[in-house]
Amino acid sequence: LFEFNSPYSPRVSYHFNPKVSNYHYGVRHPMKPFRLMLTDHLVSGYGLHKIMDLYETRSATPDELRKFHSDDYVKFLSKVTPENISKMPRGTFEKFNIGDDCPIFQNIFDYSSLYAGASLDASTKLINDQSDIAINWSGGLHHAKKGNPSGFCYINDIVLSVLNLLRYHPRVLYIDIDLHHGDGVQEAFYTTDRVFTVSFHKYNGEFFPATGDINEIGCSKGKHFAMNVPLDDGIDDESYVTLFKSVIDPLITTYKPTVIIQQCGADSLGHDRLGCFNLNIKAHGECVNFVKSFGIPMLVVGGGGYTPRNVSRLWAHETGLLNNVLLPKELPDGLPFRDSFGPDYTLYPVLDDLFENKNSKKYLEDTRIRCLENIRYLQG
Template sequence: MNNRTSYFYDPDVGNFHYGAGHPMKPHRLSLTHSLVLHYGLYKKMMVFKPYKASQHDMCRFHSEDYIDFLQKVSPNNMQGFTKSLNTFNVGDDCPVFPGLFEFCSRYTGASLQGATQLNHKICDIAINWAGGLHHAKKFEVRRKCCMLSFLPAELITFNCRVKKTKMISVFKASGFCYVNDIVISILELLKYHPRVLYIDIDIHHGDGVQEAFYLTDRVMTVSFHKYGNYFFPGTGDMYEVGAESGRYYCLNVPLRDGIDDQSYRQLFQPVIKQVVDFYQPTCIVLQCGADSLGCDRLGCFNLSIRGHGDCVEFVKSFKIPLLVLGGGGYTVRNVARCWTFETSLLLDESISDELPYSEYFEYFAPDFTLHPDVSTRIENQNSRPYLEQIRQTVFENLKMLNHAPSVQIHDVPSDVLSYERTDEPDPDERGGEENYTRPEAANEFYDGDHDNDKESDVEI
């Protein structure tokens, strides 16, 4: 019997624009959805125009001051928010653009609705390709002579080499991410699920999610990512394992440049199988950042679209309730290919390598296929001894988990969304102009030849 799959898509989420030359392009979501439609995959899913997250929803993780700032700031008034822009790290990587809060509300609401549907067993798999923004933080600690900058403030006191440590809690945007929809969704899942497993296959370390759950055993975080040579965000060493109740419930798999399908698979599958066997999660959240593909504009791995999809298919094989989210990915045509292919895998549907004609067909020139060669000339620097060292360290850490943590009987908090409402809109409704404000970009999402997704953009 096929899994019941819910798919969340806001028809306007792809119209937001970070600004000229910025690598993060929400337009990739429009390309992805177009392929999902023209392959006919929508017929196999429950399709929802998602809920918009409120300020209250976002403040379940972020501070009221930060969310209030996101709602008020705009390109027209940002000169009056100079101090807040600096405090909250909003500027270059995380620019102020028209509709910023609306964008956050839409992608966060979709992830939150997916979590709520999983809680109520409305679906077995929930998909929100707009979500997965894993870098947004609750706070950052600035300190003197402290070796572990990634740790929450509560832990810094016993990890400093000197007693006098200056600590400042800062609620912040980071790495193109403003609101951490993943953390907010996991908090919703924890109302019903005693153990949630978070898996991250973005090329960048899932630092915001790790930091949020570093002290608890209710959530286990597992991140496969590039580490070293000052690669952003600079965290994710294999010896970052959690602390207090969360010790050994944080697992990092640091990788080097050029890892290919075979090397990744030989590490990913045994590690995830061991984690599932030891931790026994009742729900899984999978972040599918597509910047781990070869030829990504900001990446340095050599995964193919099939290799990336193998990870999704393997996680699905455990038949555990699954929330699937997007993430990074900066060569938009390949992001759309990847997430469309992974949608088909989640539905157990085979689709043709020949792309169907759509309004975005020319984006996929010159091959117009689902699985082009995305390999680069980057050498695989992940030697067998290095991968074996990682595997052994990870397995040793897993042995430190004595049992899957349990949760005492408790009253379940009220849901963000009610599924007993009689005024629930038609799940297939796409919405009209009267239902929402349509964001309009100042251009066609690109700013001249220098800002196009071209093979020449990739440094190899």
């Protein structure tokens, strides 16, 4: 492995459970937990498992889920099956937002408890100072609400982890680079100054979940402790990374978080099945590496990502970066599912130029200035 020079050599823990990749949302559903298996194969194929602490994770308990989610929702999720859903009281579908986005599939509660348990384990490693960076690629399901699932997310593992971290950390910074707005996390901490949430996402007032306007900045004690960076189709590497760094640098320096959670949704990459941005793997990774460079304890989670081969490429690359390793473009020998990575069979295929960049220089500059103004309020 080629280690690059860095003044910071974090202790990295990797939290995974091979079982999570076996659940199915349904044949036509874009969310494929199978992408996690591809990711784990790339990570171990490149030998990264030898330089990190590996933890096979446990399920979160119903009591742990209830730290954020309502009693009746946790009970519903633990009881519901594809067979009994039709026999539930009238109004159940509507009440719990069940439908195409959030279907009831086999063992849905085991799936949700597993990815949530992994994020909880990872956050506990940070609290106990047993690692500097804890990774859970199966987590990052940022849309789930207190009383219902939303946008492919059933349990909000991020909110649960933030609540866990808040027991010991005075200030938590949440950074979300998924294509979609991190609405569930923003909503949960909208009125507190102990959690700063910032989300970069596609926004036009309609695109799911239709929130994340630049004017959403938090309220009461939380006013100025939420930030939204709405973007249009086709944003490219240079504009995204420049904007990201120019906002995150003063934000970290001013807010002085004691711990950072970064959601690394891979649907902001070019060529994503549900996406409309033009980011390449290295640009997305540069955002993660930039946050790492501050040397603050980090919980790193996954999120969206609907072209499985690119999701796994991205998260393997980012696992490398977090370990001060730049993975070579040649895929490891004997990689299971090698066929998935054709026709180029490399780690860094070109993913740009599908969408015209609709973010003008002027729009990006205005957005940057609005964000910096929001940060200035923190100093007062």
